[in-house]
Amino acid sequence: MSHITLIRHGQANSGAQDEASYDKLSALGHQQSQWLGDHLRAQRQHHARLYTGTLKRHMETAASMQTGLEPIEDARLNELEYLTLARALESEKGVPFPQDQAAFTSHLPQVFAAWQNDEIKGAPERFADFEARVLAAIKEIAQGEGPALVVTSGGLISMVMRQVLRLDIHATAHMALAIYNTSQHRLFPIGGNLSPTMFNAIPHLENPDRHYAQTHV
Template sequence: MAELLVIRHAQASFGQDNYDRLSDLGHEQSRVVGDALRASGWEPDRLITGTLTRQKETLASMGFSEPPEEHPGLNEYDFHDLLRVRFNGTIPDLVMGDRKTHFRTLRETILDWQKGGLSGAKESWRDFETRVAAARAFATDTDAKRVLVISSGGPIGQLTARALDAPDAQMMALNLQVKNTSLTRFIFSNRAFFLHEFNATPHLADAARAHLLTYS
């Protein structure tokens, strides 16, 4: 059996014009999780990211120098597009600027999307499901025994929900729990794929690193 270790990207730039880049704290989170993996003796045989800048920057700041493979199925759903469709083109300032309002609204929006709503969005829920499944197939079609993936909260929630054979709505409950640089581990073979660990942050357990724990 082999391991697929999926790490959510570090803290991005919430509330900024360009969300798709790491904050200074995000670079620190990345360094800490990379050091923790090496200290534990866990060295990957294969590196994969999505195509998003925040995912690539996370891997780079983790200190792994080999160029990764990329798969767009590991990218986050386009939440800005989904919110624009929901609000007819103009997202209210409160939704984008207030974290509590943002994530409550995002949850409601994704649940509607899953049920076939938000006609006109760039990507349907079924398309999202299909590309995440394709990314899983890509990552596990390998002779590597330790595959390290840098992804985002939505795909991690979806991979976990499918491994548990959970209903669609459970994906969003999982998605909203996923912490920056958390570890979600799957065990796989040609015939099996199951969850071993979800959303773990042992590298942030020390009280001196409590300030590094973030969700967005």
């Protein structure tokens, strides 16, 4: 069993109102990704494999990191469709779509809870199916040879942490809210199970002149 480092994509189009418009890196997102790649090389961190989802923001992040590894694309590493779920919850239950960051912070736990309880008829996939595909992908990657980098999204990372830490749905949602763009999250095999040994690390953004690049959306 090999250790895995999960990486959230760089800043995307944060002003988007739908999934398709969101799925591209901003100029800052490309810069964050480049800085992360520079950091990994400077620290001589060895990775034998690179995986990404099939979303544009995943692939752009991996490309800007310049790891020298050929990415293996796996749709099981794609993000949950929060914007689609939010619109469905609004139309079906009258829960207003959030218009600012404060509203989003309280809205995401509502969406996660309703989704887990199969209360959103227009959900593009069931919560249980999302959880199952994430677990299957991570298990498969862990069984491969050599340390792996996995470029994915915040919701998926929070789901992985839910599984390894046995978090309830509200804790999972609040964890998702905390995840920085281009942050690192390491899972290490201990006693035959994957255990978190790093969460939300952004050493490449800690210098004072880069604090402006510590983003969450």
